[in-house]
Amino acid sequence: MISHLKALQAFEAVGTHGSVTAAAQALGVSPGAISQQVHKLEAQLGVTLLERAAGKMELTTWGRVYHVEIKKGFDHLANAQYVLGRARNESGITLSSLTSVVNKWIGREIFDWQALYPDAMIHLVGTEREPTMGQDDVDFRIYYGQKSHHQYFVELFTDWVVPACAPHLIETDPPREITDILGFPLLHIVWDSAFSPAPSWSDWAHSIGGSKPPKDKGLSYTLSSSAIDAAVAGRGFVLAQLAMIADELKSGRLVIPFDHRLKLSDPYFLAWNRVSLQKPFGQEFKRWIISTGKRQAAISAPAT
Numbered sequence: 001m002i003s004h005l006k007a008l009q010a011f012e013a014v015g016t017h018g019s020v021t022a023a024a025q026a027l028g029v030s031p032g033a034i035s036q037q038v039h040k041l042e043a044q045l046g047v048t049l050l051e052r053a054a055g056k057m058e059l060t061t062w063g064r065v066y067h068v069e070i071k072k073g074f075d076h077l078a079n080a081q082y083v084l085g086r087a088r089n090e091s092g093i094t095l096s097s098l099t100s101v102v103n104k105w106i107g108r109e110i111f112d113w114q115a116l117y118p119d120a121m122i123h124l125v126g127t128e129r130e131p132t133m134g135q136d137d138v139d140f141r142i143y144y145g146q147k148s149h150h151q152y153f154v155e156l157f158t159d160w161v162v163p164a165c166a167p168h169l170i171e172t173d174p175p176r177e178i179t180d181i182l183g184f185p186l187l188h189i190v191w192d193s194a195f196s197p198a199p200s201w202s203d204w205a206h207s208i209g210g211s212k213p214p215k216d217k218g219l220s221y222t223l224s225s226s227a228i229d230a231a232v233a234g235r236g237f238v239l240a241q242l243a244m245i246a247d248e249l250k251s252g253r254l255v256i257p258f259d260h261r262l263k264l265s266d267p268y269f270l271a272w273n274r275v276s277l278q279k280p281f282g283q284e285f286k287r288w289i290i291s292t293g294k295r296q297a298a299i300s301a302p303a304t
Contacts, residue, residue, distance in 0.1 A: 004037070004040055004041070004044075006037055007037040007038065007040045007041040007044075008041065008070055008073075008074075009027065009037075009074070010023065010027065010033075010034045010037035010038055010041075011037070011038050011041050011049060011063075011066075011067070011070065012067065012070045012071055012074050013026050013027055013034070014034065014038065014050065014057070014059075015059055015063070015064075015067035015070075015071065016067075016071065019056060019057060020034045020035055020038075020050075020057050038050055045066070047060075047062045047066075048060050048062065048063070049062060049063035049066060049067075050063060051063075092120070092121025092122060092123055093120065093121065093122050093123070093139045093140065093276065093279060093281060093282060093285055094122075094123040094125060094137055094138050094139045094140070095122060095123065095124055095125065095138075095139065095140045095141075095142070095285075095289075096125040096126075096127060096131050096136075096138045096140070096141045096142075097124075097125070097126060097127075097141065097142035097143070098126065098127075098128060098142070098143065098144060099126035099127065099128065099223055099225065100126075100223050100224040100225035100226075100244065101126075101142055101144075101244075101268070102124050102125070102126035103126060103225040104224070104225045104228060104241075104243070104244035104245070105241075105243045105244050105296070106124070106142060106289075106292075107124055107126075108246070108247060109292050110122060110124065112292075113285070113288055116288070117281055117284065117285075119281075120280070120281040120284075120285070122285070125138070128192065130143060130149070132149075133150055133151070133152075133271060133272070133273040134273055134275070138273065139272065139273055139276035139279065139282065140270060140271070140272045140273075140276065140285065140286070140289065141270070141271045141272070142156065142268055142269070142270055142271075142289070143268070143269055143271060144195055144266060144267075144268050144269075145194075145195055145196060145266045145269075146266055146267075148269060148271065150269075150271035150272075151274075152271060152272050152273075152274055153269050153270060153271040153272070154269065154270055154290060155267050155268075155269055155293075156267065156268045156269055156270050156289070156290065156293030156294075156296075156297075157243075157267060157268055157293040157294065157296045157297035157300065158263060158264055158266070158267040158268070158297065158300075159241045159242060159243045159244075159263075159264050159268065159296070159300050160241070160242050160261040160262060160263050160264065160300045160301060160302065161198070161199050161204075161239040161240060161241050161242070161261065161262050161264065162239070162240060162242060162256055162259060162260065162261045162262075163181050163204065163237050163238070163239055163240075163256065163257070163258065163260070164228075164231060164237065164238055164240045164245055164248075164249075164254045164255065164256050165184070165231055165234075165236065165237045165238070165254065165255065165257070166231060166232055166233065166234040166253065166254060166255075167252065167253075167254075167255045168234055169184065169234050169236070169237075170184070170255075170257060174257065175257050175258070178208055178258040178260060179205075179208060179210055181237055181257065181258065182201070182205055182210060184236060184237050185218055185235060185236030185237070186201050186218050186236050186237055187218065187219055187220075187221065187227045187230050187231055187235060187236045187237065187238040188200070188201065188218060188219065188220035188221070188227070189220070189221055189222075189224050189227045189238070189239065190220045190221070190222060191222060191224075192222060195266075196264075196265040196266050197265070198224070198239070198264070199239055199262040199263075199264065199265075200239075201239065203262060204239060204260070204262055207260070207262060208260055218236065219235065219236070224240070224241060224244060225244065227240070228240050228244060228245060228248065228254075231254060232248060232253045232254060239262070240254070241264070241300070242261070242299060242300040243296050243299075243300055246299075259302075261300075261302050268293065270286070270289050270290060270293065272286060
């Protein structure tokens with residue numbers, strides 16, 4: 001077995017470039033270093049690969065046979081490096097997150113990233129299934145809750161919820177007191193049991209000193225985004241996460257009659273595959289998401 005890759009590289013360069021001097025220039029070493037490596041290779045193989053003819057070094061018959069095969073190997077190595085580089089540049093970055101987070105938060109914020117890095121390709125995947133970094137085709141994951149099987153992660157922010165509704169829902173009979181909100185149709189959010197419960201209307205009623213909790217009736221949704229869409233359609237009040245209704249508030253599709261907020265029980269986190277940080281824009285994307293989370297934390301928290 002040939003143990004010296006440098007010796008093979010030197011011999012391949014001589015055969016490809018036609019001389020020891022040209023091979024030395026191509027590899028950035030001295031001609032003496034090339035000759036020394038070729039001599040090592042000849043000693044290992046037990047054959048002569050180069051011979052002096054007409055004042056210059058040429059491949060022997062064995063050298064020509066051996067060079068053909070060696071060159072195939074180096075061509076394969078060069079192609080493997082090319083394929084890897086192309087994959088790193090063309091595959092882009094895949095960001096996985098909970099469906100509602102993609103639909104209502106990061107999927108909207110991502111346009112700020114595009115303005116900063118127009119050449120970066122980002123794939124957004126909304127799913128409740130937690131991926132396995134290093135096995136699934138995922139580079140980054142935004143997830144909710146304290147429990148995590150990810151090796152590399154950092155806390156992003158903890159969101160707050162607030163009662164919001166479509167303006168036409170309260171147009172004819174606006175709530176005059178904060179407790180009046182409980183008399184309107186209420187949209188409930190009931191997350192999967194894998195997550196800590198979302199703040200309920202009973203929790204909110206208790207926080208404002210309501211005389212009694214609202215009756216558990218009406219519509220309930222497992223996706224926060226679906227409940228928010230129902231509120232935009234005028235179906236009732238929703239305890240909406242501030243991070244998820246920025247566009248609706250800005251456009252006037254949702255309003256907040258009384259700004260009384262409840263904090264989620266758990267924060268959002270960002271996890272990543274360490275190898276993905278080596279992708280083009282990988283490090284920049286990680287820093288951008290973390291800074292976006294910090295900014296959202298300041299927006300969602302009540303004013304002090």
